Amino acid sequence: MNERNIFVSVGGTATEKQESFVQAIEDRLRSENLVPTTVGRNTFSSDSPIKAVIECMNESSGAIIIALERTYFPHGLEKRGGTKEKELSEKKYATPWNQIEAALAYSNGLPIMVIVEEGVQEEGLLEKGYDWYVMSVKSDPSTLNSNEFNGVLSSWKRKVESYQTKKIKSFNQEDLAKLSVGEFIQILRPSQLWAILVAIAALVSGAFAIGSKLFG
Structure with missing residues (x-):
């Protein structure tokens, strides 16, 4: 009873390791009476993806962004052909939907928690320095037992409860x-x-x- 919907931004997993990590986070949320909802994973709609995301967020009291490796570039160039051209190597990027959904969650005023897989580029709304805490962690379920994760989750959950209370009063x-x-x-x-x-x-x-x- 008294469960809260939580929007979880996560792309389709590529490996069993990533899938186990995401499932561990979902299970942890459920143990806290928080219901994880992800469009295309456990929530489906006949509407366009962006519309389905917006509707899902409107029924949520918080958002968790899980940025996992989607694209890997062993070699590349930044600002190719320009005077500031720079060589890149071993770069990993998350799905762009993490950025889109983080922006929508922020515009909705939802409390946000960001989890970035170790090695994935922290850029845009996945960078540190915004109104939320960014954790760079190994994609392993054991990460959820760390003092850092438990502390951040507890702090974020209090914000979720406060958001829900204000939502009811409004x-x-x-x-x-x-x-x-x-x-x-x-x-x-x-x-x-x-x-x-x-x-x-x-x-x-x-x-x-x-x-x-x-x-x-």
């Missing part, structure tokens, strides 16, 4: 009328949800009792 009666059933259930406290379920059960029971008397 709803007025007109806003509540626009909520989907899933969104409405998400903002209820467990005691409120149980009270509603009990009331519904009583109504259904009463309806059957009246029906049996009228038509029995």
Whole structure:
């Protein structure tokens, strides 16, 4: 009960090691009563990917960006042909969707946590120095047991809870009328949800009792 949806930005995994790492993060979130949602992984839509991402974020209380190696360049050139041409070697880059989804999460005001696979280029919104903490870690489930990860997760989770509280307070009666059933259930406290379920059960029971008397 009282679970929070969390948008997880992660590309399709390339290796079993990456997949195990992502699954470990998802399992850890679930153990914290946080529900990981990723478009194309566990959430699907007939709409365009960007629209599906936006809708998913609107129902989320936080975002985690998992930047894994997608592209590898053993050799290359930066600013090729120019006076500042520079040789590059052993460069690893994450999916550009990490940048897009991080920007959307930030524009939505969602608390953000960034996890970058060790060796992947930290650039754009994956760089340190923004309003969120960037962890560069090995893509191994054991990483989730470190003091750094546990501390950052705990701090970020408090921000998620604060965001959800502010989100609830910002709803007025007109806003509540626009909520989907899933969104409405998400903002209820467990005691409120149980009270509603009990009331519904009583109504259904009463309806059957009246029906049996009228038509029995």
